[in-house]
Amino acid sequence: MNRCTRQVAAVFALLLAVLLVNTARVQLVPGPSLRDNPADLRDDIARWSLPRGDIVVDGRPVTGSRDTGRRLRYERTYTDGALYAPVTGYASQRYGTSLVENLQDGILAGSDPLLSPLPLLDGLGSRRRPGGRVVTTIRDAAQRAAFEGLDGRRGAVAAIEPATGRILALVSSPSYDPSAFSGAGEAAAGAWTRLNGAADRPLLNRAIRQTYPPGSAFKIVTAAAALESGVVEDVDAPTLTPHPYLLPGTATVLPDAAEGCENASLSYAVRWSCNTVMARLGARVGLADMVGTAVAFGFNDTGLRIPAAVARSNFDTDMSPDQVALSSIGQFNTTATPLQMAMVASAVASGGTLRRPYLVETATRADGDPVAHYGPGAGRQAVSAATAARLRELMVRAVEDGTGGRAAIPGAVVGGKTGTAQHGVGNAGTPYAWFISWARAEDAPQPQVAVAVVVEDATGDRAEISGGGSAAPIARAVMEAVLSG
Structure with missing residues (x-):
């Protein structure tokens, strides 16, 4: 090799070294900031280059994708968006994802390694996989009954299959249309601003993210504590509750x-929602056992996921x-x-057994092959099976001959408990109406x-609300939808 050739080779080697050093510098120094620059749309373009996988309810997709022809090509669409928004959440090119759209994003976007037939080789190729499908536990008829029952009023409904969760x-409610x-355009920005x-x-997902004072609906937990602790052994025996009843250590009279309600039994107190009887029973049970029973039912749990x-x-x-x-x-x-x-x-x-509630049943590839099954936990x-049986009896009486009569379903056994929750300055606000219940077909x-x-x-006066006028008919409609399905 002559001198001229060696000099040219040295120059090229030097240039190559400078290029490599600069490439490393770009990766290590400004690289992260470049990747985080909002003007860099490469990841977003890739993310929305294929249709997103669907979320499924009762065998039917309630989501879809629309080809916009723009750089962010496929835009998320929703069937009956407001109906299912508390389940699906949203997938926005501008504002990200929430709920199932967020927690199952890898499956729906096609990026989860579970979707690859050969997970160990995942990432060696550049071709994106089609998004998978996420199958929920929701029953369409029950969801519609709850949505139509609320009819735009502020509130929420949750329904669970007791044996499985x-x-x-x-x-x-009120809800919104994630579509x-x-x-990513100005229309989306305007809608986001208006909704927020x-x-x-x-x-706000009131069913899982909003807490309310439960009022008299909580008396089922107190009844459970009284039975579990032995404070009450006979649900039909007088409780020796005075009227008026002074809160312990105070001069405050608790009204009914x-x-x-004076000297009423636990059965009567649940059936007609006696504050005095249930408050006195709670005080007799005591702090430790009341806390223990509440925790056993799920209170004070900071880790509950459904998976949201x-x-x-x-x-x-x-x-x-x-x-x-x-x-x-x-x-309080x-x-x-x-x-x-x-x-x-x-x-x-369910006989005293509390199952972990869950919202997602399975995840599959686009062709339907399952890749994950979540199932009952x-x-x-x-509480004990014996206590649960007595609580069911009390709740049935409340529907058959008490405040929960509007939840009765012909041909079914229904147990329920009404509740009102005071709020506002001096408890001056219209009480929130509660109803909790369960149902089985007579032959089930x-x-x-x-x-x-x-x-x-x-709506209505306080007596009407406490009698289940607002909430019980909604619960009945949901239960009927499940039983008839």
Whole structure:
């Protein structure tokens, strides 16, 4: 090799070295900031280059994809978007994802290694896989019954299959159509701004993310504690409750909306929702056992996932006796999500066993081959089978001859408990209406559905609300939809 050739080779080697050094510098120094630059759309272009996989309800996709012909080619679409938004969440090219769209994003977007026939070789090729499908536990008829029952009023419904924990309905109202902001344009931005600024907060999933004072619906938990602790042995025996009843250690008189509560039995107190009897029983059970029973039903759990995170339902662990009494009738600091109260009804219906509620059944490839099965989880015993049987009896009486009459279904056994929840300054706001219940067909061996309904803007006077006028008919419609399916 002559001198000239060596010089040229040296120059090229030097240039190559400079190029490699600069490439490494770009990767290590400004690289992260370049990747995070909003102007870099390569990842987004790749992400939306293929149709997104579908979310399925009762064998039918409730989502889709629309070819826009733009750089972010496929835009998410929703069938009956407002009906299913509390389940699907949203997938927006501009605002990201939520709920099932978020938690199953890898499957739906086609990026999850589970979708590859050869996972160990995943990533060696450049071709994107089609998005998979996510099959939910939701029953279409139950979801529609709940949505139509709320009819745009602020509130929520949760329905569970007691034997498995499958969530059969999950409705939050008012709702929204995720299609309104699934794109990346100005129309999506305007819709997002309007929805986030709306006074009735349609983007809030009230079924799992909002907690409410449960009011008298919580008395089922207190009844369970009284039975489990031995404070009550005979549900029909007088409880020696005075009238008026002074909260322990105070001069505060606790009122009753119902009549006949003085010295009433536990059965009568549940049937007609006696505050005095249930508060006194809670105080007699005591803080430790009340906390233990509430926790057994799912209260104070910060880790509940369905798989979306569920807000913590609260029962205070440090209270004075008067505060225990108030908490025992769903007041003071006691709060619960609608899903939590459905869990209470579900545990009673299933013989005392509380199953973990879940929303996603399976994930599959685009061709239907399953890649993940979520299924029922292990249950835990919230109360004994004997206590659960007595609670079911009390709840049946409340429907057959008590405040829950509007939940009765011909040809079915229905148990229920009404509730009102005071709120606002000086409890001046219209009480929230609650109803928790379960139902089984007369020829069925066990209950097939447990439901919780809360209506924030319930109409009618307080007596009508506490009698289940607003919430019980919605629960009945949901239960009928499940039983007839």
